[in-house]
Amino acid sequence: MALAGVIFLFVVLFVLLLLKIPVAYSVGIATTLTLLFYLPLIPSVTTIMQQMTTGLDSFALLAIPFFILAGDIMNRGGIANRLIDFSKSLVGSLPGGLLYVNILSAMFFGAVSGSAVASASAIGGILSNRMDKEGYKKPFSASVNITASTVGLIIPPSNILIVFALASGGAASVEALFLAGYIPGMLLGLGLMLVAGYFSVKHKFPKGDRIQLKTLIKNFSRSFLSLLMIFIVVGGIVMGVFTATEGAVIAVVYALLLGFYYKQLSFKKLPEIILSSAKTTSIVMFLICTSMALSWLFAYNNVPELISENLLGNFSNPIIILLIINIILLLVGTFMDITPAVLIFTPIFLPIVTNMGIHPVHFGVIMVLNLCIGLCTPPVGTLLFVGSGVAKIEITQVIKPILPFLVMMITVLFLITYVPEITMFLPKLFGAVE
Numbered sequence: 001m002a003l004a005g006v007i008f009l010f011v012v013l014f015v016l017l018l019l020k021i022p023v024a025y026s027v028g029i030a031t032t033l034t035l036l037f038y039l040p041l042i043p044s045v046t047t048i049m050q051q052m053t054t055g056l057d058s059f060a061l062l063a064i065p066f067f068i069l070a071g072d073i074m075n076r077g078g079i080a081n082r083l084i085d086f087s088k089s090l091v092g093s094l095p096g097g098l099l100y101v102n103i104l105s106a107m108f109f110g111a112v113s114g115s116a117v118a119s120a121s122a123i124g125g126i127l128s129n130r131m132d133k134e135g136y137k138k139p140f141s142a143s144v145n146i147t148a149s150t151v152g153l154i155i156p157p158s159n160i161l162i163v164f165a166l167a168s169g170g171a172a173s174v175e176a177l178f179l180a181g182y183i184p185g186m187l188l189g190l191g192l193m194l195v196a197g198y199f200s201v202k203h204k205f206p207k208g209d210r211i212q213l214k215t216l217i218k219n220f221s222r223s224f225l226s227l228l229m230i231f232i233v234v235g236g237i238v239m240g241v242f243t244a245t246e247g248a249v250i251a252v253v254y255a256l257l258l259g260f261y262y263k264q265l266s267f268k269k270l271p272e273i274i275l276s277s278a279k280t281t282s283i284v285m286f287l288i289c290t291s292m293a294l295s296w297l298f299a300y301n302n303v304p305e306l307i308s309e310n311l312l313g314n315f316s317n318p319i320i321i322l323l324i325i326n327i328i329l330l331l332v333g334t335f336m337d338i339t340p341a342v343l344i345f346t347p348i349f350l351p352i353v354t355n356m357g358i359h360p361v362h363f364g365v366i367m368v369l370n371l372c373i374g375l376c377t378p379p380v381g382t383l384l385f386v387g388s389g390v391a392k393i394e395i396t397q398v399i400k401p402i403l404p405f406l407v408m409m410i411t412v413l414f415l416i417t418y419v420p421e422i423t424m425f426l427p428k429l430f431g432a433v434e
Contacts, residue, residue, distance in 0.1 A: 004037070005034050005037040006034075006298075006301055006303055008033075008034055008037065009031070009294075009297070012029070012033055012034070013030040017335050023287060023340055023380070024286045024287045025290075027293075028052075028290040030294070031048060031294045031297050034297060035297060038300075048293050051292060051293040051296045052290060055288060055289045055293060055295075056285060056289050059245060060162055060243075061166060063159070063174075063244040064159050064162060064248075064284060064285075065278075065281040065285075068115065068277050068280050068284070069252050069273070069277040069281075070248065070251035070252045070254075072118070072273050072276055072277045073255040073259055073265070074118070074122075074226075074258075075121070075122045076269065077255060077258055077265050078259065078263075079109070079259075080105070080109055082222050082223040082262075083109050084127065086220055086223040086227075087100075087104040088211070089211045089216040089220070090211075090216070091104055092207075092211060093207055093211055094197075095197075095206075096197065096199070096205035096207065097206075097207050098130060098131050099141065099144050099193075099196040100193055100196060102141070102144050102148055103144065103148040103192050103193050104189070104193075106119045106120075106145070106149050106151055107152075107155060107185070108226075108227065109152065110149070110152020110185075115152060115159070116149040116152045116153050116375065116383055117149070117383065117386055119148075119149040119151075119152045120145055120149035120387050121386055123145060123148075123149070124149075124387055124391065128391050128392075135206055136205060136206075137401075138391050138393050139393060139397040139401045140401045141391065142387045142388055142391035142401075143387075144196055145390065146383045146384060146388075146398065146402060146405075147376055147406070149387070150188070150375060150376065150383065150409070151188055151189050151192075153372050154185035154365070154369060154372065155181055155182060155186070156177075156179075156181050156182070156234050157234055157244070157247065158177075158178070158368070160338055160339065161174065161177040161178060161364065162177075163288065164177065164364040164368060165177055165364070166343075167295070167343050167347065167350075168346060168350060168364065171350065171354070172360040172363075173361075175237055175238050175244075175432050176432035176433050177364050177365070178234055178237060178238060179238055179427045180361045180364070180426065182426055183422050183423065184412070184416050184422060187415070187422065192409075195404050195408045198404075199404070226258065229254050229255070232250065232254065233247045233248075233250055233254070238430060287337065287340050288339060288340075291339065291344050294340075294343075295344055295346075298344070304348045305351075307349075308352045311324065312355065318356045318357075318358070321352065322353070322366075322417055322418070325353070326413065328345075329345065329370040330374070332345065332374065333372075333374015333377065334377050334378070334380065334381075335379060335380050336380060338374065341371050342368070346367065349367070350363060358420070359420070359424060359433065361423070361424065361432075362420045362423045366423075369412070369416060373406060373409050373410065376402060376406060377406065384398065
């Protein structure tokens, strides 16, 4: 019965997603219908409601709405423009300079907002017209913006790393995951720059004027307070001065102060920003609670144990097992959003990799980077829709030019997978892991 129930669950979930029913509703409906295999209607609905409620009962989850609010405030508070100007001072004079500016700005903006969607809309919205005027092809520049935005989910603060910490049941701390994300995030950014550089030379993309040292210093000073937020928020969390939730609150206060200081915010704009953040938070939290109910159903059916026994029983080589897990997650990422995917599949795969001696923090970064690729691929790729919308082009126009960037992302994924020192260096250096 357990196997039949799991098969039924995935069939229903897949059908609902094909019908373009929102992911959270699809997960909730599939979970409820599957539980009817074991319980009558009223106990099934009551159990699902209970699991959804208890799934949100976590102090760490309070960080997510505050980081979302902080990201929205930064998006409208003039921070993105300053980071773009500073990035242009660093790399704008290179061939295809605006492509590098997009990637570097996404790395900076992601590091202070923790949101890939905010990065894609803010950075892409500002640079899209500039690129168009300078002769960049829209599908290619949109591909750069889409893939570069994922870096914000790896470089802390990152909401999805907080979600993984919750899903790991305490096996991976937020502090350790934040430290582990820096080097892989920068490596991903550099990889995307290599691809952009190759095509910039091949297609002879334009380059900007040489930036004078005086301009560089000026733009750095204008963006210094924005960059300082990284050290205040992430540094405070890592050093144990405050928790991730408290750090998120500090990020909101700091973003507000910067917005008013830059004269880009007003009290009239705050209700709109808060309402927008509340809508985003409600979507994320609903995804989390339905996914937690589904995770409970997997545990109820002993799915993690069954998968672990089959994988470990049929394969003894950790390299092969990690390859299989990566392939599964890559496929999952094409039709499921990153938050429910982390919550559903972490309890399944984490026991397997820990049995092989892989640290939960290392696996957390592998999983998040893997699922980031899914955000850039059809049919569910959130960033694919956002990036195409910002560039005002059809999604089909982006598919071909984005492929080289996806290949680079997969290359970085496997490099991080099989060279754990890349991920674990900073957590070990700062004593966040043993």
